[in-house]
Amino acid sequence: MIKYFKYFLILAITVSCKKEQEVQEVQQIKKDSVIVESKVPIENPRDQVQHLFTANGGSILYLKNGEIKGQARFDTDGDFITELMKTETYSHYTDYDDYLIDKKNKDTTFFFNDFGRINEGWNILKGVSIDNPMQVVSYQSPKKPNPSQTENISETRLIIFDIETKTFADENSPEAETYFTVMDDWGYYSLELNENFEKLGVKTHYMKKRFLSLDLPNHKSITIDTKSKINGDNVLALLYKKGKMPIIISLIFGDNNLDEVKEYLK
Known part of the structure; x- marks a missing residue:
């Protein structure tokens, strides 16, 4: 009887130890296990927007894939871009530097007026949110930046572009007289502009090279070809607030x- 009792006792202990070992193994597995969460990025509808136009008559959304969506009298409160994305695609467009063309009705829609000012109603242009109607949106950059031809600015400045120096065989020719008049006007108005911006606490930088590099947030920067059109206009001055996209400034102070x-400089 004692023999059988020992047998069952040993068997019970063996089973108990086995179960305890299994529990420990399970606990160890749980302890050592790492829960891997899915890191699939959630796409932001805003990232798909190339242009956005809003007015009392409604909103028009131009997507980066070429689609046009829109709705009349659309409520622009809250996350309306996400809701506008759900509307039906009614046309497609071709994008250019300063305008776009609707492929369906062949209409041309311009982004800027004759002075580089962004036309009213544009909230997003070229994927960039518009904070100021004189904000630089359209510009040319060098394909292969040349440091020797580039000036880098990282502090708030009024930036005045230079006028190309020309020489004439006949300084009394009509072309020469026109050029000298332009140079005189540039000298007078740039000095006046400099003086007035100094009163606003902004220093002036006179460009001597062709390309202008500006620092932007998140360690980004842009390089502008100052001899090419900016927002479709022949610009002679920019205002750069550290960390912001620059805005166009008229060389004639009174035209600004x-x-x-002041709002931009805040």
Whole structure:
């Protein structure tokens, strides 16, 4: 009887130890296990937007894939871009530097007026949110940046572009007289512009090289070819607030909207 009792006792202990070992193994597995969460990026609808136009009559969304969506009298409160994305695609467009063309009705829609000012109604252009109607959106960059021809600016500055120096065999020719008049005007107005921006606490930088490099947030930068058109216009001055996209400034101080300038400098 004692023999059988020992047998069952040993068997019970063996089973108990086995179960305990299994529990320990399970606990160890749980302890050593790492839960891997899915890191699939969630696409932001805003990233798909190339242009956005809003007005009292409705909203028009131009997507980067060429689609046009829109709806009349669309509510622009809250996350309306996500809702606007759900509307039906009614046409497609071709994008250019300063305008776009609707492929369906062949209409041309311009982004800027004759002075580089962004036309009213554009909230997003070229994927960039518009904070100021004089904000630089369209510009040319060198295909192969040349450091020897580039000036880098990282502090708030009024930036005045230079006028190309020319020589004439006959300084009394009509071409020469026109050029000298332009140079005189540039000298007068650039000095006046410099003086007025100094009153706003902004220093002036006179460009001597062709390419202008500006620092932007998140360690980004842009390089602008100052001899090419900016926002479709022949620009002679920019205002750069550290960390912001620059805005266009008229060389004639009185032609600038001082309220817009002060708002930009905040």
